[in-house]
Amino acid sequence: MKIAILAWGSLIWDDNWPKFDKQRGEWFEDGPILPLEFSRVSASRDKALTLVIDTVNGKDCSVMYAESKRTNPDDAIADLRDREGTIMQHVGFYFAKDPARKCGPPVPPSIPVWASSKKIEVVIWAGMPSNFFDKNAVKANTKFSVEAAVAHLQNITPKGKAAAAEYVWRAPELVVTPLRTKLQADPWFENEKAENPH
DSSP, X not given: OOEEEEXXXXXXXXXXXXXXXXXXXXXXXXXXXXXXXXXXXXXTTTTOEEEEEOTTTOEEEEOEEEEBSOSSHHHHHHHXXXXXXXXXXXXXXXXXXXXXXXXXXXXXTHHHHHHHHHTOSEEEEXXXXXXXXXXXXXXXXXXXXXXXHHHHHHTSOHHHHHHHHHHHHHSOTTOOOHHHHHHHHOHHHHXXXXXXXX
């Protein structure tokens, strides 16, 4: 069975997860196109903003994929859930031969089309939602915008700023979003990168 794991963030570049990495092949750049933005406030990265599928604020980006070495898709789903430290409700999956099998996150329409073109039977991805409205550091109940996101990042801890810089600068070049474009042009964010090289 051909099982693909989609990725666009630290799943690709953070190699501190050997248990997960040994169960997958290499990353390829011709994954599906998904609407992405750095609109999730990360608890594990001191409130840095991380990339998620965001149908409201996201910009269409090509994502990467790797084939799982698992033969049972449920094991591959468990691998990703454990790697992301999340709940099953936040793991997305699509079964080409059983499209009625429902996951927590909605299935982006590009995924079935892409899976068919690649003859992939199961696709899995991290489906954590944007939580910026509830979790931003400046003012609760603020809708995501580039300006609000920059203000959030300027008001988190130095450790969080360093984590944000690493996460944004190490994202694949395929990922071009309004917030990333703004941050990479801002001198203060460039300084964060210089002070915290990866």
